[in-house]
Amino acid sequence: MSAPFWAGTEEVLSALRDGTAQADDIREWLEATGTEPASIIGLHVWDEAPEQSQLQAEMHAMLVRHLEEKQAAGEIDPDQLLAGDIAGHRAYVAVQEEWMATPLPDGRVPMDVLLDEQDAEFMAEWAAADAEALAELQAVVDEVGERPLPADQLTAACDAARTALAHPGLTGRLLAACGGAAEQAWSGNDQDLWLTLAAGVVSPAGEAAAPAGPSGLGPDGLAADETNEVPLALGALCALEHIDWLAAISTLTRGGPGTPASATDMACYVRDYCAADGMPDDPGHDGDVDEPAIEELFSHVGSLWEVLGATDAAQRLTPLGWWGLPEALQKAWSPAR
Numbered sequence: 001m002s003a004p005f006w007a008g009t010e011e012v013l014s015a016l017r018d019g020t021a022q023a024d025d026i027r028e029w030l031e032a033t034g035t036e037p038a039s040i041i042g043l044h045v046w047d048e049a050p051e052q053s054q055l056q057a058e059m060h061a062m063l064v065r066h067l068e069e070k071q072a073a074g075e076i077d078p079d080q081l082l083a084g085d086i087a088g089h090r091a092y093v094a095v096q097e098e099w100m101a102t103p104l105p106d107g108r109v110p111m112d113v114l115l116d117e118q119d120a121e122f123m124a125e126w127a128a129a130d131a132e133a134l135a136e137l138q139a140v141v142d143e144v145g146e147r148p149l150p151a152d153q154l155t156a157a158c159d160a161a162r163t164a165l166a167h168p169g170l171t172g173r174l175l176a177a178c179g180g181a182a183e184q185a186w187s188g189n190d191q192d193l194w195l196t197l198a199a200g201v202v203s204p205a206g207e208a209a210a211p212a213g214p215s216g217l218g219p220d221g222l223a224a225d226e227t228n229e230v231p232l233a234l235g236a237l238c239a240l241e242h243i244d245w246l247a248a249i250s251t252l253t254r255g256g257p258g259t260p261a262s263a264t265d266m267a268c269y270v271r272d273y274c275a276a277d278g279m280p281d282d283p284g285h286d287g288d289v290d291e292p293a294i295e296e297l298f299s300h301v302g303s304l305w306e307v308l309g310a311t312d313a314a315q316r317l318t319p320l321g322w323w324g325l326p327e328a329l330q331k332a333w334s335p336a337r
Contacts, residue, residue: 034076034092035067041096044114055117059110066099130333133242137333140250141326147253149191153320157309158190161197164307171303173230178237178304180205194308198328201304202245204234233300240297245329247273248298252317253326261305262315263298267291 030036037060039046047056070076076095080088100111164172165179178200199205244266251269252259271289305311310321317325 031089031092032078032082034071034078034081035064037063037067037096038093041093041100042111044100044111044118053117055113059114062104063096063099063110067095070095127335129242130335133246134330134333136246137250137326137329140253141330144253144256147323147326148319149323150319153309153318154190154194154324157307157320158193160307160309161193170229171307174233174300175200175304175307177230177234178204194324195328195331198305198308198310198324199331201237201301201308202240202329202332204237236297236300240294242333243274244270244294244297245332249325249329253322255317257317257319257322259317260315261302261311261317261321263295263302265315266298266301267295270294 031038037046046052046060049057049060052060067076071078076092077088081092100114101109103109161175165176166172175197179197180200247270248266250273252261268291271291274289302311302315305321305325306313306315308321308324309318310325312318
């Protein structure tokens with residue numbers, strides 16, 4: 001290492017002794033050695049050493065050895081990294097990205113196996129959160145007792161839903177995207193269709209609308225801004241977490257028909273639920289209740305619930321919604337879905 005590197009090392013050590021060192025300062029110094037991988041490479045984020053899985057620890061050690069070889073060959077210049085040279089840092093990251101995308105002698109591609117492991121860990125965490133939330137919801141359903149199914153309202157709602165699904169409007173396209181394969185059951189059992197669509201609002205099962213073409217119109221003749229609004233709305237629905245749905249549906253279930261169910265009401269229910277019961281373990285939840293943000297996310301639910309007959313024109317829970325929304329939430333969180 002050169003004199004500038006050791007001078008930088010002394011600065012970092014002095015900051016550590018003084019208690020003024022920042023995490024970014026230490027990370028920059030580590031990477032300036034030319035042998036410490038960047039904390040983020042592509043879509044992969046390295047865990048801290050004590051938290052790394054066996055696979056992460058193995059891949060991290062192999063990448064460090066690769067960087068040591070590159071540095072010994074003169075292909076990595078620590079002085080450039082220490083000086084904050086942008087081109088030098090990009091080249092340093094490029095070396096890592098190339099290694100991560102290159103098959104190892106045993107055929108494994110580091111980036112692929114690391115992302116696969118992360119996906120599996122996240123899915124396991126999410127399944128556990130599903131199970132925990134499902135148990136809490138079941139307790140509410142048991143507490144409330146029987147909720148009769150209004151057959152006439154179900155028939156009318158399914159007729160309205162089928163009309164919306166067959167129409168190229170925004171609500172119909174969003175409902176179809178939420179239900180996924182529900183189009184296969186459009187003419188089938190009303191109860192199955194309704195629950196599939198309502199569960200899809202909680203956990204969208206389909207794909208977003210196709211992009212608009214050169215004419216500015218989508219495949220169904222919608223303007224580009226309308227076509228692009230479908231994936232945006234789906235993204236908002238997917239951003240709602242277990243605690244949000246659990247708080248909203250639990251409150252509606254306890255309240256019964258006539259309970260206010262606007263987006264503003266939903267945000268208030270989440271706030272009150274969290275204040276009373278605390279924050280359950282939910283992947284990605286930061287522990288804060290941002291009412292305006294939650295209200296915005298729930299704003300896409302209103303039109304879907306209304307066309308499904310779960311709420312009325314005044315955005316209040318209907319007898320059909322009282323029966324069906326808890327059932328749909330249980331369906332969305334069921335591992336058999």
